[in-house]
Amino acid sequence: MTSDILTIVYTAVAILGVVILITRFRLNPAVALVVGALFLGLVIGLGPEKTISTITExxxxxxxxxxxxxxFGVLLGSMLSEMQAIQRLVSHLLRLFGPKGLPYALGLTIGTVLQSIFLDVLLVISAPLARKMAPLIGRFGTARIATAMAISLECGIVLMVPGVAALALAGVLGVPLGMMLLFGFIVVVPTIVISIFIMSWLFRLGFWKPEKDETPVGEDDATDAIDATDASPSSSPAPSPTRALSTEDRRSSVGGVPRGVAVAQRTQARTEPRLVILFAPLLLCLALIATGAILQIAEIEIPVLQLVTNPVFALLLAVLGTSLVGRLTIGQPRVEKAVVAGFRESGQILILTGVGGSLAATVAATGLGDILGQAFGAGGFAPLLVVWGIAAILHVAVGSVTISAITAAGILAPIAPIIGLDPILIALAAGAGSLFAVHVTSNTFWLLQSLLGQTTRGTLKTCTVGVSVASVVALGMTLILSIFL
Incomplete structure (x- = not known):
């Protein structure tokens, strides 16, 4: 039997090899993860047949x-995107909370309710309108709105159901989805609020230099970016709140809302359904999943409730409900178009999640869990700090939030039952670590730069520093939570 030291060394080499294959040789992440799992299984002594079976299982x-x-989550988000629900939601938030509260309101909404929408799609359809609102927030409007979007987008995808990385983490660690939803919500809400507050304070202290960190982007450019996403032959003729504003409109506002946006809102109110109707199926789904988690904690077993609160059933209801709303509002052809796009997007996510599980299963088969379990004591902070650190290092090297979170969680997943550590804590710590240092290897970084009128220097502040602050805050929230679990 391979010694404990060799087991640790081989695992480290396998993970490092995956990083090098992705970053240096530009190998597809899914293929690189399988190669890493195959290498680890063979060198650790599992044998060819056992290695392959472990990977496939x-x-x-x-x-x-x-x-x-x-x-289901990706399909749901794709349909909401096609219905242009996000543009309307952002303008509604501005009207409801006002310019000063917009960064917090927008951040919390994106980080919690909207995580079924694919991250890049959500950013592209919400950024142009958010940028129009930035001047109303004040001198640091661009900085605050960009920071709020970066933090909420990245936090939501790894900490909040149905974010794809959150779903993957729950699967790797065997965490009930309802538990992931509840505890993820407990962590993500204060993380977003505290992180935006810290960054806003830093901006006021001089961290943000508008003349060096901002770059003017024409209104038409912003409009083109969103039109390229939403345009279709059957698009509704109703005016969009993201249309370029005239010079006179940009100089005036109605109740804190740019006049052009206010006019679009009034037009939409006459021609489109209420916003709550568009999001009702998704909100019902989240409520059902949360109810299921509460019933599980209370050890209440009622067959009918167990069915309707099951995450698969709840998300299926959301997909069917959103599809029905879409057919009534934008028509069947556009709903079908959204479904096709959703299936296209979900393929890569599913494969990546699956091979992440393959590597995690191979790591578990090496006995690394027993080795690490002897090094950590039950209830200590050390395992959580280690999983956060591994995820952070992987993210800096690979640039993928999902890959780093799944890999880090998979490495330490085997120690959870040995030391009595709740797997939900490992999931949250891995998610928090994977947020650290979102930088130039991330397409989100460049989308934030181009769509929100920032220089690369400015994006390093709002995205890289901002999300890193959120990573540390989320770790702190997880450590506090560990005291009670």
Whole structure:
């Protein structure tokens, strides 16, 4: 039997090899993860047959756990995107909370309710309107709105159901989805609020230099970016709140809302359904999943409630409900178009999640969990700090939030039952670590720069520093939570 030291060394080499294959040789992450799992299984002594079976079983296990959930979540988000629900929501938030409260309101909404929408799509359809609102917030409007979006987008995808990385983490660690939703919500809300507050304070202290950190972006450019996403032959003729504003409109506002946006809102109110109707199926889904978690904690078993609060059933209801709303509002052809786009997007996510489970299963088969379990004591902070650190290092190297979170969680997942550590804590710590240092290897970084009128220097502040602050805050929230679990 391979010694404990060699087991740790081989695992480290396998993970490092995956990083090098992705970053240096530009190998597809899914293929690199399988190669890493194959290498680890063979050198650790599992043998060819056992190694292959472990990889395939790990893939199948996590797909059985979260495959349908991820597919349904992406379909749901794709349909909401096609219905232009996000543009309307952002303008509604501005009207409801006012310019000063917009960064917090927008951040909390994106980080919690809107996580079924694919991250890049959510950013592209919400950024142009958010940028129009930035001047109303004050001198640091661009900085604050960009920071709020960066933090909420990244935090939501790894900490909040149905974010794809959150679903994957729950699958790798065997965390009930309802528990992931409840405790993820407990962590993500204060993380977003505290992080935005800290960054706003830093901006006021001189951290943000508008003349060096901002770059003017024409209104038409911003409009083109969103039109390229939403345009279709059958698009509704109703005016969009993201249309370029005239010079006179930009100089005036109605109740804190730019006049052009206010006019669009009034027009939409006459031609489109209420916003709550568009989001009702998604909100009902989240409520059902949360109810299921509460019933599980209370050990209440009622067959009918167990069915309707099951995450798969709840998300299926959301997909069917959103599809019905879409058929009544934008028509069947556009709903079908959204479904096709959703399936196209979900394929890569599903494969990546599955092979992440393959590597995690191979790591578990090496006995690394027993080795690490002897090094950590139950209830201590050390395992959580280690999983946060591994995820952070992987993210800096690879640039993928999902890959780093899944890999870090998979490495330490085997120690959870040995030391009595609740797997939900490992999931949250891995998610928090994977947020650290979002930088130039991330397409989100460049989308934030181009769509929100920032220089690269400015984006390093709002995105890289801002999300890193959120990573540390989320770790702190997780450590506090560990005292009670």
């Amino acid at each position: 790990g893939f199948g296990s996590i797909m059985a756990e979260v495959g349908l959930l991820i597919a």
